[in-house]
Amino acid sequence: MDFNANHFSLFDLPPTFRVDLALLDRRYLEMQSKVHPDRFASAGEAEKRLSLQWATRVNEAYQTLRKPLARARYLLHLAAYDLGSENNALMPADFLVEQMEWREAVAEARAAGDHHELERLHHRLQREMRERHEEIAVLLDDRPDLEQAADRVRRLMFLEKLLADIDDAIAACEE
Missing domain, CATH: 1.20.1280.20 (HscB, C-terminal domain)
Known part of the structure; x- marks a missing residue:
């Protein structure tokens, strides 16, 4: 897994606003089953820390893609387009x-x-x-x-x- 991958790549989804939410949910659960810290309870400290980082990254990506507004903002961010939301x-x-x-x-x-x-x-x-x-x-x-x-x-x-x-x-x- 690549920490630098965008949220869509993380879940192997096309970078579009229309997202198959059922597929996103399945891929999220698959990812969580691989990186959840509970799976690394008996691992070394470095592995535990990495697992926690991955779980956090997967959760953040999932929450962003799951919500239409966050997903749209993220797509604009990926396109390097300034939303100008403060104005x-x-x-x-x-x-x-x-x-x-x-x-x-x-x-x-x-x-x-x-x-x-x-x-x-x-x-x-x-x-x-x-x-x-x-x-x-x-x-x-x-x-x-x-x-x-x-x-x-x-x-x-x-x-x-x-x-x-x-x-x-x-x-x-x-x-």
Whole structure:
């Protein structure tokens, strides 16, 4: 195994946004069975340390490839494309206004303790995120356009944060 291999190579997968998650899961389990520290309990200290490093590396790669946003960011990183995620000025004004409207709707539903409205917002946002995933897949896999892919990834970052906020609001209503 090569410590310098990218995450896709580690699992012998093509470097694409569309990943066969079942295959990724199988390959992850195979890798873990080979490198898990429990297999090296009676080994020397150097082997134990190497096993722990490999297990950590495999876990990190798996978590990155398993999550669409992390996978898209990683693909842009592999292409040496600067995402520019620290600069909100890159976001179109209409998208930012839409985000404010989403946040207002979440805040109102949370303040009213409206669990059903929060669930509705959650499902609507998940649909929108699936649409973004498909856009990103097209822009990274089918007709590579890193600039547009980066734009969609930045938008997805906002949506992921919003989804977490909605989930927090739902949890607060359930308490």
